[in-house]
Amino acid sequence: xxxxxxxxxxxxxxxKASAExxxxxxxxxAKDPMKSVLESNPExxxxxxxxxxxxxxWEFKPGAYYxxxxxxxxxxxxxxxxxxxxxxxxxxxxxxxxWGYCKIEDALSPDQVSxxxxxxx
Numbered sequence: 001x002x003x004x005x006x007x008x009x010x011x012x013x014x015x016k017a018s019a020e021x022x023x024x025x026x027x028x029x030a031k032d033p034m035k036s037v038l039e040s041n042p043e044x045x046x047x048x049x050x051x052x053x054x055x056x057x058w059e060f061k062p063g064a065y066y067x068x069x070x071x072x073x074x075x076x077x078x079x080x081x082x083x084x085x086x087x088x089x090x091x092x093x094x095x096x097x098x099w100g101y102c103k104i105e106d107a108l109s110p111d112q113v114s115x116x117x118x119x120x121x
Contacts, residue, residue: 005106007087016089023093 006012019025030036038044083095085105095102108116 005087007089008107013089021090021093023097 083099083101083103084091085103086092086095087105092102092104
């Protein structure tokens with residue numbers, strides 16, 4: 001049985017969760033962030049989610065985002081400060097705000113990863 005790292009303890013997170021540090025606070029309080037994003041950017045096209053076996057099998061539309069590989073494999077991203085695994089809540093928030101995702105170090109135990117891999121195989 002694994003213990004919860006201190007950085008993920010609800011009390012620790014609450015101590016680091018001032019109203020000012022809450023991500024997307026202004027957008028969420030506006031009640032309609034997506035509508036205004038789409039109204040201001042009519043060229044945006046959202047590619048419907050696909051299963052991994054279907055990646056790359058959709059109609060190309062200019063301006064849309066399509067599947068790709070990891071950032072570290074692209075020369076363009078080599079010198080960028082891409083998200084790295086971390087337990088630091090401030091780093092995780094910063095990565096989420098800047099990149100749209102973050103990598104949580106030790107979010108799953110080795111046993112959980114093994115179980116997930118067995119289910120996928």
